[in-house]
Amino acid sequence: MKIDKIQHSKLDTVDPNNSAFGVNISDHMLICEYKDGEWGEPVIMPYGGLNYSPALMSIHYGQAIFEGMKAYKDKNHDVFLFRPERNFERFNKSAERMAMPQISREIFLEGLYALIDLDRDWIPTKQGTSLYIRPTMYASEEMFSARISNKYTFAIMTSPANSYYDKPLKIKIEDYYTRAVDGGVGFTKCAGNYGASFYPTLLANKAGFDQVIWTDSKEHKYFEESGTMNVMVRIGDILYTPPTSTTILSGVTRNSLISVAKHHNIDVREERISVDDVVRAYKEGTLKEIFGCGTAVVINRYSHVGYKDTIMELPQLTDEESYAAFLKKQLVGIQTNQLEDPFGWRLKIEKQLV
Numbered sequence: 001m002k003i004d005k006i007q008h009s010k011l012d013t014v015d016p017n018n019s020a021f022g023v024n025i026s027d028h029m030l031i032c033e034y035k036d037g038e039w040g041e042p043v044i045m046p047y048g049g050l051n052y053s054p055a056l057m058s059i060h061y062g063q064a065i066f067e068g069m070k071a072y073k074d075k076n077h078d079v080f081l082f083r084p085e086r087n088f089e090r091f092n093k094s095a096e097r098m099a100m101p102q103i104s105r106e107i108f109l110e111g112l113y114a115l116i117d118l119d120r121d122w123i124p125t126k127q128g129t130s131l132y133i134r135p136t137m138y139a140s141e142e143m144f145s146a147r148i149s150n151k152y153t154f155a156i157m158t159s160p161a162n163s164y165y166d167k168p169l170k171i172k173i174e175d176y177y178t179r180a181v182d183g184g185v186g187f188t189k190c191a192g193n194y195g196a197s198f199y200p201t202l203l204a205n206k207a208g209f210d211q212v213i214w215t216d217s218k219e220h221k222y223f224e225e226s227g228t229m230n231v232m233v234r235i236g237d238i239l240y241t242p243p244t245s246t247t248i249l250s251g252v253t254r255n256s257l258i259s260v261a262k263h264h265n266i267d268v269r270e271e272r273i274s275v276d277d278v279v280r281a282y283k284e285g286t287l288k289e290i291f292g293c294g295t296a297v298v299i300n301r302y303s304h305v306g307y308k309d310t311i312m313e314l315p316q317l318t319d320e321e322s323y324a325a326f327l328k329k330q331l332v333g334i335q336t337n338q339l340e341d342p343f344g345w346r347l348k349i350e351k352q353l354v
């Protein structure tokens, strides 16, 4: 792998410990170009613009995918990734569905490790912070035909992140707009899924909600995801989350929380959650918690859930009573090397390049 190091780090003007999410992009990026049916040599180079025209096919036809993952520093300043293999595998699933080329383990994972090692000084150390990692691939042929592109660019960029959305949110159960349809692309991290979700989210914001819970496209009867997170519901002492499908992204956090919950003898079930059951449980007083889970925040608890004309106010559980608080503490502890990792999920990035 070719490495072209930056002359002067931007770290003399950026404080990673006080950096809004996704704004300050670290010194280096990894770039690899695909053409004539094969990937070229990956290069780590100073972060900056690439020279494309507005005829770039990904802009017109949307062959663009990404991943979201994080690197963490512990108190000794050792650096860890969390289950990077799962992001690598999901990236290739997204690529397949979008008729884009598969990427090798060597380019994605070895490239990632080298980049994180090189920019390790960008990883913040304050409680709750991390280095957000954004791998992406997009069609980079420049022409107008609506067909599969012959050229692609794979890139990995990173950016220091505060934990965002950590206050309890007001969420609306969406009963008209749809995020994903059966047989569609909801299970991928393709760019269009996010662009299409902005308008319904904007409407929900205008109505006083922070986010929406997406429901199935046919009947709007079953929970699917919440915002850009998977969703979990606690009724009594049972934790439910919908099974993954072509309409639900298979979240690394979701999968990890299920394992952590089982490990601690929490009854967790991958079953469809109907809006009717949630409303009934609320009326009966057994609806205890609803929360979203994803890499960005790990877990975000909801305080109010709107459905049609009613607002359900969820009980304000203490951290001792809440599954969400307990599970978040366990998972963050594993990710940041503060707790034992019985699952073997943490991957230490050894110092090699710097």
Ligand SMILES: Cc1ncc(COP(=O)(O)O)c(C=O)c1O
Residues within 6 Å of the ligand: 068, 189, 225, 227, 228, 229, 230, 249, 250, 251, 252, 253, 254, 293, 294, 295, 296
């Ligand atoms: C639509 C959607 N659902 C769920 C998730 C959660 O996935 P993960 O836990 O892998 O971050 C994400 C990404 O963060 C997402 O974009």
